[in-house]
Amino acid sequence: MKKINFKLISTLVGVVIVAALAGYAAREQPTTTRAFGNLVVTFESDPLFDFDDFKPGDCTQKSITVTNNRDEEVRVATKSANEASVGDFDLATQLDFVISENGVALYGDASSTGPKTLEDFYTDSDIIDGIMLTDVAGGGAQTVYKIRICFDINSGNDYQETKTVFDLVFGEILVPVKLPPECRHLEGIVTEKIEGTEGNDNIHGTIASELITGLGGNDRIDPSSGHDCIVAGEGNDHVDSSTGNEVILGGAGNDKLQGGTGNDIIYGGEGNDNIDLGSGSDTAYGEAGNDHITGGSGDDYLDGGSDTDSLFGGSGTDTCVSGENLNSCEI
Numbered sequence: 001m002k003k004i005n006f007k008l009i010s011t012l013v014g015v016v017i018v019a020a021l022a023g024y025a026a027r028e029q030p031t032t033t034r035a036f037g038n039l040v041v042t043f044e045s046d047p048l049f050d051f052d053d054f055k056p057g058d059c060t061q062k063s064i065t066v067t068n069n070r071d072e073e074v075r076v077a078t079k080s081a082n083e084a085s086v087g088d089f090d091l092a093t094q095l096d097f098v099i100s101e102n103g104v105a106l107y108g109d110a111s112s113t114g115p116k117t118l119e120d121f122y123t124d125s126d127i128i129d130g131i132m133l134t135d136v137a138g139g140g141a142q143t144v145y146k147i148r149i150c151f152d153i154n155s156g157n158d159y160q161e162t163k164t165v166f167d168l169v170f171g172e173i174l175v176p177v178k179l180p181p182e183c184r185h186l187e188g189i190v191t192e193k194i195e196g197t198e199g200n201d202n203i204h205g206t207i208a209s210e211l212i213t214g215l216g217g218n219d220r221i222d223p224s225s226g227h228d229c230i231v232a233g234e235g236n237d238h239v240d241s242s243t244g245n246e247v248i249l250g251g252a253g254n255d256k257l258q259g260g261t262g263n264d265i266i267y268g269g270e271g272n273d274n275i276d277l278g279s280g281s282d283t284a285y286g287e288a289g290n291d292h293i294t295g296g297s298g299d300d301y302l303d304g305g306s307d308t309d310s311l312f313g314g315s316g317t318d319t320c321v322s323g324e325n326l327n328s329c330e331i
Contacts, residue, residue, distance in 0.1 A: 039076065040067040041170050056094075057153035064145045066170065068136040072193070074172040076143070079130030083122050083166040092119035092164040096150040099133065101143060106133050109148075118149070122166065129173055177211045182267060183229035183247045190229055196221075200235075209244070218253075227262070236271075241278065250275075254289075259296065268293075268305070277302075277314070286322075295328070302329070 042065040068074050078099070085092065095118040098108035107124075108116035116124070125131045136143050147168075177190050192208045198216035205212055205223035212223055214233040223230055225243045232239055236253045241260035248257050250269040257266050259278035266275050266282070272289045281298035287305040295302055295314035302311045304323040311323035313330065320329035 038068065038070045038074070039170055039172050040069060041065070042067070056151045056155045059148060059150040061146055061148040064147065064170075065142055066136060066145065067140060067142045068138055068172070069140060070138045070172070072138045073135050074138070075135050076133045076145075077130040077171050077173055078133060078145075079125035079127075079169050079171070080122050080166040081169050083164070085164045090119060090164070092122060093117055094152045094155040095119075095164075096148075096152065097121045098148040098150075099131070100146045100148070101134055106145075107131055118164065118166075130169070130171060132173070179211060179229055180231060180249065182249060182265070183211070186227055186229055186247065189227050196233070214251075232257075232269075245280075263298070281316075293323075 044063045066076055096108065097116050097118040097120065099106050105111035107113055133145065134143065176187070177193050179187060179190060183190070186209065190209045190211050192206070192210040194203060194205060194210050194212045196203050196214045196217070196219055200217040201214060201219045203212060203214065203219060203221045205226065205228055207225045209226040210223065210228050212221055212228055212230045214221055214231065214237055216234045218235045219232060219237045221230055221232060221237065221239045223241055223244070223246060227244045228246050230239055230246060230248045232249060232251050232255060234252045236255060237250065238256045239248050240258045241248065241264060243261050245262040246260065246264045248264065248266045250257050250267060250271070250273055252270040254271045255268065255273045257268065257273060258276045259266060259280065259282050261279050263280045264277065264282045266277065266284045268275055268286045268289065268291050270288045273286060273291045275284045275286065275291065275293045277284055277294065277296045277300050279297045281300060282296065283301045284293045285303045285305060286293055286309050288307060290307045291304055291309045293302045293304060293309065294312045295316065295318045297315045299316045300313060300318045302313065302318060302320045302323065304311055304321070309323045310325040311320040311327070311329060313320055313328040317330045318328065319331040320326050
């Protein structure tokens, strides 16, 4: 944590700014690095701010480098903690506070938040997730944030001998997995992502609920358990579901798509697809191509889509539409 102290000196009507990393001993180092979870945060100097005679109208800016050591992208957030003020007047109300990245204001100044003071930052960041900054890619990617503090030029002598102290904390928030429209009902459930290649992949899921993307090639996908969203992509793919309420998008190609024991939704996509719904009350959309759709033991809904399709309801009370060859369909 980085501690920032502001103190007004009465004789100069200025501020001494001192910022220290709490608990860090090697103060002679030109930079200070500290880990916040999987983020590595490097401060430009320790103390971060250390200026005498900081007068109304003066500004100072320092850089903070954030490295994401996760494999996946994260959203960086920051907040204040352990705020304390000394004096009859609150100095934090007179200090304009701006956080920027690549010359673009993220908080304060011309950002969407509008101008902000340090006191505003105290208040606004007093929530679980703090102030959202930007997304940083995984695998050791870095970004640089700049923090600028300006002393309001119209501040008077009321702020002599006042001080405000706070800790600056950084954190990470996993970026929500972006799902296709067919899987929107799994938002908040799907938390992990597995991605194939343009080649012929053999993909195995885990017990987590995942977005599994095959991309190109003739892929074989086993999502395992969990409530998954499987986007097979182009190619003649084979998806074999087991447990969980899955959504399977076959995409282009002649795919073999098998549901499991849950209540699955399967989209064949373009191509002549073979869809087997398995047990559960399932829904299948053959879409374009001459599709063969077989229901299971539940009450299934089978929609062949365009072209010449064969629909077999199986046991249960099944609904079959847009099929040229129908068997065991009650509705």
